[in-house]
Amino acid sequence: MSKPIGYFTSTMPGDGSYLDELQSMYGSRFEKLGRTEKILILQSVVQNLLQAETAAHGLESTAQAIALASSITPDIRDSTTLEEHLGLAEALINQLKYQR
Numbered sequence: 320m321s322k323p324i325g326y327f328t329s330t331m332p333g334d335g336s337y338l339d340e341l342q343s344m345y346g347s348r349f350e351k352l353g354r355t356e357k358i359l360i361l362q363s364v365v366q367n368l369l370q371a372e373t374a375a376h377g378l379e380s381t382a383q384a385i386a387l388a389s390s391i392t393p394d395i396r397d398s399t400t401l402e403e404h405l406g407l408a409e410a411l412i413n414q415l416k417y418q419r
Contacts, residue, residue, distance in 0.1 A: 323347035361408070368415075 324330055324347055330338040332347070345351040352360075373381040395407065 321348045324349070 324338055324342055325332070328338055330336055330342065332339065332342065341349075349357060369381075395404070399407065
């Protein structure tokens with residue numbers, strides 16, 4: 320079973336934050352959202368992270384990262400299952416969360 324949003328964030332029920340508002344509308348585990356909605360929200364979160372990374376490190380650094388990542392991602396798409404995609408996403412998120 321999945322864990323509530325507050326397990327992964329500093330959100331507490333009733334704290335008045337935007338994430339608390341989302342929990343109230345869609346459930347503490349986003350159980351009222353479908354798979355497609357969750358994937359679209361994840362895509363948006365990742366785009367926000369990339370914009371913040373670009374702002375912090377500059378366009379040149381991001382361009383180099385895009386070049387390297389672009390050489391890797393086609394093979395991920397073509398050579399891994401969708402279940403492996405989710406596992407890879409989870410692994411990358413975990414690594415990013417604790418990387419300094």
